[in-house]
Structures are given as structure tokens and as C-alpha cells.
Amino acid sequence: MLRVVVLGAAAGGGVPQWNCGCEGCRAARNGGPELQRTQASVAFSGDGENWFLINASPDLRQQLNATPQLHPRAGALRHTPIAGVILTNSEVDAVAGLLSMRESSPFTIYAHEKVLAILASNSIFNVLNEKHVRRQPIGINEPFEPRLTDGARSGLEVRPFAVPGKSAWYLEGKVHPGGQSGDGDTLGLKITDKSTGKYFYFLAACAEITDALKAEIDGASLVFFDGTVWTDDEMIRRGLGHKTGKSMGHVAMSGDDGAIARLADLNIGRKLFLHINNSNPALLPASAERKTAEQAGWQIPADGTEIVL
DSSP states (O other), X not given: OOEEEEEEXXXXXXXXXXXXXXXXXXXXXXXXXXGOBOBSEEEEESSSSSEEEESOOTTHHHHHHTOGGXXXXXXXXSOOXXXXXXXXXXXXXXXXXXXXXXXXXXXXXXXXXXXXXXXXXXXXXXXXXXXXXXXXXXXXXXOXXXXXXXXXXXXXEEEEEEOSOOOOGGGTTSOOTTOSSSSOSSEEEEEEXXXXXXXXEEESOOSXXXXXXXXXXXXXXXXXXXXXXXXXXXXXXXXXXXXXTGGGTOOBSXXXXXXXXXTTTSOXXXXXXXXXXXXXXXXXXXXXXXXXXXXXXXXXXXXXXXXXX
16 A cells, blocks of 8 residues: 655745745745645655655655654654655755754665765765665666665665756756766656555656656556746746746646646546745635636645555
């Protein structure tokens, strides 16, 4: 039985963002915890006891404390049910949480060689002692079975695939430690429970919805998809930044080329937006944008949402 827990649903900075007074952040501060979101990550398990994270957000410590499934075993002095972390990109909101996992508990980091090269180039990640924390390269369209901390099989299969995107923003204008050419900076994941055949897709960043991507996810029972912005230029129009969603590697929810329209003809059982920016009006339950998304069959998940396949 495949279990998935949404640890965080927001984009970088979370909601509310520490220095932001936009409508969404004001509502989150004043309207109660149900409007607040931490930065995007999910946890999944095939047995309910051993878990794997997809990305490690800067809010990871808070997320782990809020998720009983990820607490240390009762009576154990030192223990974690987390067996591994799978990185889909190298943005700060995907890797900074690794630093909160530096207490010598064994687990494995799975990431493309381009992302591992970025970690290797920054000495702060050396706090993750490689005697305890292995770094395992993963290849595009090369399925692998993540292992438990004792080396046992997890019964799960992860297949990474390339998604239109870009390298981390902090590398703009700099030499990429993993090389400038080739895919690997932005991955989607297909996660399958080998015993039941149930699976889901995770795509927290996507700059363009291609026909190949549509064919990949068509027929899935569960898809987590990039929901960063409602319109491509919303951060500029709202005075919150100078970049478009696409320039940051994210497709908009709305518009002819947006996720709602482009994926409307697919047979997907459950569609959830993830990595939602504080500028996105779909975060607000009473907004017209939220109504439009929900009428199209999309959900805006709260932190802590658990789904069983």
C-alpha cells in the first residue's frame, strides 16, 4: 500500500513569507494556520514504517515535527523512519533541509549527477558525513529501488525523467559545477509500489507542458504538479519581483499554455498543485482563481494531507 504525505505545498519562502505583506501572506498571518503553507516536499512509504522524502525543504525540521509518521520510534534514543531523500532539483527550497539532517543518522541522498556536483562544490553540505549519508547518482529514465537503511529492499521503484526547466537561480551567470549541457537539473519522478502496481507522479517544477510529458502522466491515479504561479507575469504585476514564472522554470496554472488547460484532456484520477507561490491567488479559498482550479478538478492541498493508493 503506497502512502503519500504532503509535508509542504508552498514555493520558496513559504506562506506567509517572512518579509512579504502581499494579500496571500496577510491572510495567512491573520486567518489562522489553515491558510499557512511550508515549502514543497512530500514523503512516501510502501509499508507505513520506512519513508522516503522527495526534496528537503528549508522547513524540514518543522515539517518532521508536525508529521507523526516521521517521528522517532517510541522508546528509541536515536531513530528516524526516513531511509532516503530524492532530490528533483538543486534549488534552495529543495536542498537546504538536508542541513537539518546532519545528526549522523544513516540515510541515502538520491540525485542526478548534476545536482550531486552542486552539493559537492559547497562545503557546507560536508556536515552530512558520508560515512552515514550516502550520495547515490540516479540517471534519467533509469528506474531504481531505493533501499532501507539496513540495505533491505523497499519494494518501491522510482523512475526519474527529464522535465523542461532550468538550473538553480543562484547559478545564473556562473559555471555550473555539473556542466552546462544536458538534462538533469529538473526531474519529474514516477513512484511505484511494486507489490500493488499503484503509482504517482511528482513534478514540482516544469517550465513547459510538452506532448511527451502529457503522454507520460496520462492515466495516472495521482499527480502532484507545479502550481507556482496563476499567471506567468503575476509577480511583476503585483510588484513582488521582476521575473516571470517561465523565466524561473515554472509553467502557470492558467492560460492556454497553463497546466489547467494543457492537462484538461488527460485521464488523471487526482490532481494536486504543489510549490504554490505566495503571489498565487489560488491559495485563497474564497478566490475566483481557487474556484476555477477546483472546477477543473484540481486540489490545493494543506500541509499534512495524506493520500493512500
